[in-house]
Amino acid sequence: MSTNQPSEATLVLDAKATLGEGAIWHPEEKKLYWVDIEGKALHIFDPATNQDKQFPTSARIGTVVPVAGGCALVALQNGIHKMDTETGELTFITNPLQEPDIRFNDGKCDPAGRFWVGTIALDAREGAAVLYRMRRDQSMQQMLDGVTNSNGICWSLDAKTMYYIDTPTLAVDAFDFDNISGKLSNRRTIIHIPKGEGQPDGMTIDAEGKLWVALHGGGAVTRWDPETGKLLQKVTVPAPNTTSCAFGGENLEVLYITTAREGLNEQELNQYPQSGGLFAVKPGVQGIPADFFIEKGLAVV
Numbered sequence: 001m002s003t004n005q006p007s008e009a010t011l012v013l014d015a016k017a018t019l020g021e022g023a024i025w026h027p028e029e030k031k032l033y034w035v036d037i038e039g040k041a042l043h044i045f046d047p048a049t050n051q052d053k054q055f056p057t058s059a060r061i062g063t064v065v066p067v068a069g070g071c072a073l074v075a076l077q078n079g080i081h082k083m084d085t086e087t088g089e090l091t092f093i094t095n096p097l098q099e100p101d102i103r104f105n106d107g108k109c110d111p112a113g114r115f116w117v118g119t120i121a122l123d124a125r126e127g128a129a130v131l132y133r134m135r136r137d138q139s140m141q142q143m144l145d146g147v148t149n150s151n152g153i154c155w156s157l158d159a160k161t162m163y164y165i166d167t168p169t170l171a172v173d174a175f176d177f178d179n180i181s182g183k184l185s186n187r188r189t190i191i192h193i194p195k196g197e198g199q200p201d202g203m204t205i206d207a208e209g210k211l212w213v214a215l216h217g218g219g220a221v222t223r224w225d226p227e228t229g230k231l232l233q234k235v236t237v238p239a240p241n242t243t244s245c246a247f248g249g250e251n252l253e254v255l256y257i258t259t260a261r262e263g264l265n266e267q268e269l270n271q272y273p274q275s276g277g278l279f280a281v282k283p284g285v286q287g288i289p290a291d292f293f294i295e296k297g298l299a300v301v
């Protein structure tokens with residue numbers, strides 16, 4: 001289905017998160033992982049039982065990705081850690097962050113199992129952020145600098161293109177991507193978000209290769225054609241600060257959407273009391289399974 005007729009997402013979990021973010025579906029566990037950055041917790045939501053398990057992280061948590069074979073990587077303000085998602089136990093891996101007012105933000109794994117994660121300054125000052133890549137051997141490389149608010153990131157179905165959002169640019173950029181080496185080249189802007197529609201935040205890709213972008217301040221997630229730059233579909237959300245989205249469900253037919261209470265005044269919170277909740281919609285297209293972090297030594301299958 002491709003239509004410009006907006007549909008509306010409905011609340012599935014009244015989480016009241018301060019800054020819900022980082023949605024990613026675990027296709028083996030059939031659960032939605034997400035984070036509350038300012039609430040400092042990893043959340044694991046099980047739609048079969050409607051239970052939402054919380055794992056406090058004590059430091060701000062920018063994002064989460066599953067690790068192949070079990071556990072998850074969490075990007076905390078005090079470093080990348082591996083978390084045992086049964087016990088919540090954290091194991092420190094590495095911390096490239098040099099300044100106390102820089103935290104990790106959105107991040108995902110590429111199709112070869114590397115972990116890409118960006119940053120943001122706490123005051124969101126221009127150009128202070130970067131994008132890192134963590135290889136399977138746990139070494140980290142800085143891949144982009146001069147970023148302001150490193151956000152949505154995903155890869156094309158053929159793994160030849162990386163899509164990337166630095167929020168204040170109001171754009172989605174594309175890079176040529178070498179899945180063997182993990183190198184980027186040929187940066188160009190492919191989608192412009194019209195002013196007044198909100199700012200591009202989290203992003204995911206569907207099985208038809210189209211991009212889904214959460215519009216922070218726009219109360220919507222939107223589907224875009226990366227070839228033409230055209231808007232294809234809009235799903236409205238009764239929470240203005242829509243932050244991230246991920247396909248989940250038995251057949252990856254459900255689009256889950258995180259939202260935030262942060263940034264809304266009292267009047268807006270009264271008008272949109274479900275803000276901070278987790279929402280879902282069946283938009284008529286399926287997603288693809290998320291890529292996991294693949295540790296060195298584990299065979300790539």
Ligand code: CA
Binds near residue numbers: 105151152201202244
């Ligand atoms: Ca974000």
